[in-house]
Amino acid sequence: MTTTPDTRPENRVLIFDTTLRDGEQSPGATMTHAEKLEIAELLDEMGVDIIEAGFPIASEGDFKAVSEIAKQSKNATICGLARANYKDIDRCWEAVKHARSPRIHTFIGTSPLHRAIPNLTKDEMAQRIHDTVTHARNLCDNVQWSPMDATRTEWDYLARVVEIAIKAGATTINIPDTVGYTAPMESAQLIRRLIAEVPGADEIIFATHCHNDLGMATANSLAAVEGGARQIECTINGLGERAGNTALEEVVMALKVRHDILPWDTGIDTRKIMNISRRVATVSGFPVQFNKAIVGKNAFAHESGIHQDGMLKNAETFEIMRPEDVGLSGTSLPLGKHSGRAALRSKLKELGFELADNQLNDTFVRFKDLADRKKEVYDDDLIALVRQNEAVSDRVRLKSLKVICGTEGPQHAEMTLTIDDEEKSVDATGDGPVDATFNAIKALFPHEARLQLYQVAAVTEGTDAQATVSVRLEEDGRIATGQSADTDTVVASAKAYINAVNRLLVRREKTAPNADVKGVGYMDAGQ
Numbered sequence: 001m002t003t004t005p006d007t008r009p010e011n012r013v014l015i016f017d018t019t020l021r022d023g024e025q026s027p028g029a030t031m032t033h034a035e036k037l038e039i040a041e042l043l044d045e046m047g048v049d050i051i052e053a054g055f056p057i058a059s060e061g062d063f064k065a066v067s068e069i070a071k072q073s074k075n076a077t078i079c080g081l082a083r084a085n086y087k088d089i090d091r092c093w094e095a096v097k098h099a100r101s102p103r104i105h106t107f108i109g110t111s112p113l114h115r116a117i118p119n120l121t122k123d124e125m126a127q128r129i130h131d132t133v134t135h136a137r138n139l140c141d142n143v144q145w146s147p148m149d150a151t152r153t154e155w156d157y158l159a160r161v162v163e164i165a166i167k168a169g170a171t172t173i174n175i176p177d178t179v180g181y182t183a184p185m186e187s188a189q190l191i192r193r194l195i196a197e198v199p200g201a202d203e204i205i206f207a208t209h210c211h212n213d214l215g216m217a218t219a220n221s222l223a224a225v226e227g228g229a230r231q232i233e234c235t236i237n238g239l240g241e242r243a244g245n246t247a248l249e250e251v252v253m254a255l256k257v258r259h260d261i262l263p264w265d266t267g268i269d270t271r272k273i274m275n276i277s278r279r280v281a282t283v284s285g286f287p288v289q290f291n292k293a294i295v296g297k298n299a300f301a302h303e304s305g306i307h308q309d310g311m312l313k314n315a316e317t318f319e320i321m322r323p324e325d326v327g328l329s330g331t332s333l334p335l336g337k338h339s340g341r342a343a344l345r346s347k348l349k350e351l352g353f354e355l356a357d358n359q360l361n362d363t364f365v366r367f368k369d370l371a372d373r374k375k376e377v378y379d380d381d382l383i384a385l386v387r388q389n390e391a392v393s394d395r396v397r398l399k400s401l402k403v404i405c406g407t408e409g410p411q412h413a414e415m416t417l418t419i420d421d422e423e424k425s426v427d428a429t430g431d432g433p434v435d436a437t438f439n440a441i442k443a444l445f446p447h448e449a450r451l452q453l454y455q456v457a458a459v460t461e462g463t464d465a466q467a468t469v470s471v472r473l474e475e476d477g478r479i480a481t482g483q484s485a486d487t488d489t490v491v492a493s494a495k496a497y498i499n500a501v502n503r504l505l506v507r508r509e510k511t512a513p514n515a516d517v518k519g520v521g522y523m524d525a526g527q
């Protein structure tokens with residue numbers, strides 16, 4: 001067994017990314033196996049210290065993803081989540097043990113509300129924590145333990161169970177603000193007090209894990225670091241349950257830009273932030289809000305005359321960091337229909353895409369087609385173009401679509417789909433072109449999924465802009481979000497719907513041995 005103990009200099013904060021576990025728990029944010037591997041590789045390359053790759057007992061798919069990520073990881077510690085029972089912990093170890101540096105992360109809800117669910121007394125829970133952490137530590141010498149809902153756990157009990165976990169061998173104690181309830185001063189104070197008062201606390205690393213229900217996750221995480229935490233748990237774009245988690249890009253850039261008052265270093269190559277942010281937005285189906293700090297489309301955009309004037313004279317007047325620091329090219333030089341393959345390759349490289357020759361050829365054909373329809377092709381158009389064909393499982397594919405619409409209804413959609421390599425066609429009607437299109441998909445590929453969300457956004461400006469469409473479907477509690485971009489909004493809508501259907505098929509294949517695993521169901525935490 002090879003592990004790397006997390007002993008780092010005092011001023012170093014470890015970045016623990018849980019996009020693939022807590023982030024993927026967001027309703028609708030399902031990623032395919034290949035997408036998870038790709039995101040893990042990007043996280044590893046950008047310098048994330050610990051990647052929480054999944055919840056191995058949750059499904060065969062999660063187990064395989066964590067095992068593969070463990071095998072492929074070059075630098076990062078690979079961690080898997082396990083509830084407080086031996087079965088979960090054993091399964092987690094089976095998956096992470098392949099890593100150069102594996103970690104088991106085990107947790108149990110310690111607040112009164114959470115203790116009531118498995119109906120354990122304080123003493124029974126304390127015993128379980130002792131037994132399960134000891135079991136994990138016998139398998140792996142890098143063990144993280146979390147008292148879920150720590151910020152609503154009575155102080156005396158929290159201090160008691162943290163001490164038990166440390167004595168049982170936990171090397172990292174994570175203090176989750178599971179419901180985004182704490183506030184910065186309280187967050188700092190809690191960690192400071194645990195370190196000062198719990199025996200053995202100075203020998204392990206404290207981590208902070210904040211949810212964003214009150215919009216304070218990033219502030220709470222940074223405050224926890226001021227209180228002594230040396231590991232921040234976060235996700236790309238703040239993806240996560242409900243209002244999400246602390247966003248990796250926010251804490252990392254805050255530590256960089258305000259190093260004068262937040263003097264802690266991370267190992268993150270910040271120039272890789274924008275690329276991974278865009279990639280996670282695409283594969284999770286959760287577009288980044290325009291005004292999101294650091295990674296939003298408007299984060300470096302200046303509209304008002306006064307701001308533009310100031311920017312032209314000195315960028316520092318209205319920018320506290322340079323766009324290049326997070327991987328933006330700064331200026332956007334559009335390509336057009338006369339641009340050649342070399343220009344496209346170089347632009348894509350600048351945007352973080354290194355395509356193989358055949359992929360470049362495919363993209364070039366689609367780029368020319370887009371350039372014929374659009375005067376200028378911007379960076380965001382290109383990104384949408386490269387990604388729109390990165391299909392999911394592709395059991396269902398759009399072959400052709402012709403829509404007849406206008407003031408005289410009903411609108412018609414003539415569609416051909418390739419379903420499991422067989423072509424099927426239909427002519428469907430509907431209340432508007434999008435409704436007719438979706439009815440055509442339902443006629444060709446019957447399913448019970450309900451449309452929960454249909455959202456259209458323009459990637460770039462002008463009437464020839466590419467539209468990005470997001471579609472969210474729900475079927476028996478399973479949610480899948482699909483996304484696509486095209487200059488034709490109806491075509492983008494069809495592709496987004498089909499993308500969501502393909503993701504739903506992936507979701508169907510996930511067979512959870514315990515149906516409530518993803519909902520943090522630890523009720524069967526028996527050993």
Ligand code: KIV
Binds near residue numbers: 174209
């Ligand atoms: O939010 C939370 O409490 C969690 C735990 C599993 C650490 O995600």
Ligand code: ZN
Binds near residue numbers: 022176178209211
């Ligand atoms: Zn969480």
